[in-house]
Amino acid sequence: MKLKIALICFIIVSCLLWVMCLPDYQTAHVQSDKPQRIITTDWTIAETLRVLQAPLVGVGDKKEYATWVSEPILNNDVVDLGLRSQPNLEVIANLKPTLLINSTWSQNLIPEKLIPIDLAAIDFYTNDGISWLHTVQTTEKLAQLVDKTAQAQTLIRQTEQQFSDNIQRLNAIPQHPYVVVQFIDSRQLRIYGANSLYGVVLAKLNLNNAWQHPTNAWGFSQISLIDLATLPQNTRLIIVKPYPANVHQLLEKNVLWQTLPFSQEHHYYILPATWGFGALPSMQRFSHSLTDALTMQTANGW
Structure with missing residues (x-):
């Protein structure tokens, strides 16, 4: 009887020591050096991420993007996630993305409980439409999310410069x-x-x-x-x-x-x-x- 009790105690202590040695999941996840893998079903976010050279791996309605957005062209390795309004969850799960960036209204398209993924909301459009200042500010916010702030400032300067150059050309007509x-x-x-x-x-x-x-x-x-x-x-x-x-x-x-x-x-x-x-x-x-x-x-x- 004493031998049985001693054996049970040994097993319990061994299990406790084994559990204590396991790494904390949340800490390990936060400290991971795993590269970002970003997906979006929003074409406005997609075109901006593409120009910012962010690691975009999946876009909703990729084929239609080529028709309506056209440029910047999406690389061949960017996966089509299915409909923008109803993305294919199996495709997304197999893609193993780390971050979903969408507009606020479309954030719930992918159930976080089914596919563990970090979420971020960015809205280029407001209830009043679009403005230059809001577009610039939102571009900067998006760049901060993906660690591309320098690229965002370059994009803003290039856009302003293009406007100036085109004004000069249009003055002649x-x-x-x-x-x-x-x-x-x-x-x-x-x-x-x-x-x-x-x-x-x-x-x-x-x-x-x-x-x-x-x-x-x-x-x-x-x-x-x-x-x-x-x-x-x-x-x-x-x-x-x-x-x-x-x-x-x-x-x-x-x-x-x-x-x-x-x-x-x-x-x-x-x-x-x-x-x-x-x-x-x-x-x-x-x-x-x-x-x-x-x-x-x-x-x-x-």
């Missing part, structure tokens, strides 16, 4: 009011106000945005083709891709479009896809492509 639109179909459009990315860039380039009506929190109003007739006659139309494939053909047959001054050559400009809800990389892309178009440095084809 006649001044007109401008509106930026995207075709939903041949009769419906989104038109962008001052609180949109396009509106911010127009202001930074000292160009007059002719659309002064109220817009939603995303910076645009939905209008019909006939609403374009209310704009000043000398307004120039900036059309941003993508648009439905048959839009041009349908407009050519549309009597209303043919009577609008925008249908005339050099009264409208076709620009490559630029993410209208983006941040500094998209501002740079739009500023460059707009300046090239207005100074006739690029072809104006559908």
Whole structure:
């Protein structure tokens, strides 16, 4: 009996000593030198992380990103996480990310209990749309999260310099009011106000945005083709891709479009896809492509 008691005591003491020697999980996790692996379902965050050269390993709707955002191009090793609104949890789990950075409204897309991951929220858009100052400040916050503050300051300076350079180029052309639109179909459009990315860039380039009506929190109003007739006659139309494939053909047959001054050559400009809800990389892309178009440095084809 005494032998049994002694044996039980020995086993208990041995187990306690073994447990005490185990490393504390939380401490080991915090002190780990494991490199960051960042994912996001937000294209605005993705384009900024890409330019900041942060370790981005997964993006929602990667194929559609190529259509709507286009640049900066995502590397081949960046994994498609599935739908932005409903990412594939199995893909994410296999990817073993360490940090999810999303906008506030989409933070709950990935259950933390199922996939242990650090979470961070960054909002480039506000209830009032977008502004230059807020975009700069949010870029700096994002850079702090991923330890890329020097790269962020370079990005901000480059964007400001590009605006200055493009203003000089635009000084040589006649001044007109401008509106930026995207075709939903041949009769419906989104038109962008001052609180949109396009509106911010127009202001930074000292160009007059002719659309002064109220817009939603995303910076645009939905209008019909006939609403374009209310704009000043000398307004120039900036059309941003993508648009439905048959839009041009349908407009050519549309009597209303043919009577609008925008249908005339050099009264409208076709620009490559630029993410209208983006941040500094998209501002740079739009500023460059707009300046090239207005100074006739690029072809104006559908």
